Amino acid sequence: MTEPSHRQGYRIGEVASAAGVHVETVRYYEREGLIVQPKKPHLGSRRYPEETIARIRFIKHAQKLGFTLKEARELLLLQTNKTQACGAVLHQAKIKQSAVLAKIQALRRLEIVLARLIQDCQQEYPNQHHACPILECLEADDANMDDLLTDAEE
Amino acid sequence: MTEPSHRQGYRIGEVASAAGVHVETVRYYEREGLIVQPKKPHLGSRRYPEETIARIRFIKHAQKLGFTLKEARELLLLQTNKTQACGAVLHQAKIKQSAVLAKIQALRRLEIVLARLIQDCQQEYPNQHHACPILECLEADDANMDDLLTDAEE
DNA sequence: CTTGACACCGTACTATGCTACGGCATCTAT
DNA sequence: ATAGATGCCGTAGCATAGTACGGTGTCAAG
Numbered sequence: 001m002t003e004p005s006h007r008q009g010y011r012i013g014e015v016a017s018a019a020g021v022h023v024e025t026v027r028y029y030e031r032e033g034l035i036v037q038p039k040k041p042h043l044g045s046r047r048y049p050e051e052t053i054a055r056i057r058f059i060k061h062a063q064k065l066g067f068t069l070k071e072a073r074e075l076l077l078l079q080t081n082k083t084q085a086c087g088a089v090l091h092q093a094k095i096k097q098s099a100v101l102a103k104i105q106a107l108r109r110l111e112i113v114l115a116r117l118i119q120d121c122q123q124e125y126p127n128q129h130h131a132c133p134i135l136e137c138l139e140a141d142d143a144n145m146d147d148l149l150t151d152a153e154e
Numbered sequence: 155m156t157e158p159s160h161r162q163g164y165r166i167g168e169v170a171s172a173a174g175v176h177v178e179t180v181r182y183y184e185r186e187g188l189i190v191q192p193k194k195p196h197l198g199s200r201r202y203p204e205e206t207i208a209r210i211r212f213i214k215h216a217q218k219l220g221f222t223l224k225e226a227r228e229l230l231l232l233q234t235n236k237t238q239a240c241g242a243v244l245h246q247a248k249i250k251q252s253a254v255l256a257k258i259q260a261l262r263r264l265e266i267v268l269a270r271l272i273q274d275c276q277q278e279y280p281n282q283h284h285a286c287p288i289l290e291c292l293e294a295d296d297a298n299m300d301d302l303l304t305d306a307e308e
Numbered sequence: 309c310t311t312g313a314c315a316c317c318g319t320a321c322t323a324t325g326c327t328a329c330g331g332c333a334t335c336t337a338t
Numbered sequence: 339a340t341a342g343a344t345g346c347c348g349t350a351g352c353a354t355a356g357t358a359c360g361g362t363g364t365c366a367a368g
Contacts, residue, residue: 027317103257
């Protein structure tokens with residue numbers, strides 16, 4: 001790791017490896033407006049701020065939580081616009097909060113069923129199995145939840 | 155809706171609309187081994203059990219929670235093999251439980267940040283903002299968590 | 309001063325998860 | 339009995355999210 005380069009910012013290859021993605025992915029995210037492409041200096045290559053690495057890492061995590069790139073962009077926008085556009089931020093934040101809570105609820109129900117299943121499998125006497133309703137456990141008890149989880153005209 | 159059809163099972167179109175997907179999606183899931191295609195009777199069309207509808211609904215929910223079709227298939231397999239192959243089921247169930255718990259942790263941290271952001275936006279005096287570290291909140295405090303969220307050779 | 313590592317840029321290809329389309333068979337209501 | 343809906347089956351196309359590739363440029367070390 002050559003420390004001096006980081007004082008002026010990271011080069012694209014450094015950003016990519018620090019975030020655990022390919023260089024092409026960084027460029028793809030630039031094209032998709034998820035990160036900003038720094039201006040090209042007259043001499044040398046583009047330098048990215050540390051924040052770019054954090055943004056890419058955030059995006060990868062968000063995807064694993066069932067968010068699309070579009071939704072990740074919306075979440076990142078909350079960060080970017082925090083200071084201005086308070087009304088819009090409030091609206092988006094509330095929508096995303098509902099979605100997050102709905103996901104948590106569903107995952108908790110799934111976790112309970114999995115925990116029971118694990119218990120059953122470790123049971124000495126295989127007869128004492130309780131019902132492990134995997135199929136049903138993700139069904140929304142709130143009929144609304146279905147929409148909250150869905151990426152729509154939010 | 156002609157009630158009697160349900161006594162012998164659902165036709166593919168009925169399955170699709172009950173599960174909120176297209177007929178083609180049902181067939182796609184059959185090809186991918188997520189649901190079983192019932193044998194074609196000598197007269198009339200294939201009849202699907204109610205369970206098929208539940209399986210498709212489960213799959214759609216699982217996707218919204220960041221699981222791939224492959225992972226959904228693995229979760230469904232736990233249901234199917236509950237009675238046999240206890241060792242394998244136990245192994246898979248534990249893996250999936252870890253993944254679910256990791257997702258819940260990350261979503262909780264995101265929710266906290268969103269809640270704070272919402273509070274800030276509703277604040278009378280815009281100076282009293284606290285830090286809302288959206289970018290950082292999904293970072294795993296456990297270095298292991300990253301892998302748990304990832305669909306790998308589980 | 310040239311060889312190799314990146315950077316830059318554009319285009320093309322890939323995997324996943326559907327979605328549409330065409331053609332024929334069947335079945336159902338009038 | 340016949341029209342229109344539905345089923346069946348195969349192939350093709352599409353959106354999302356990358357991934358690969360080829361060519362050129364630039365810089366830095368040997």
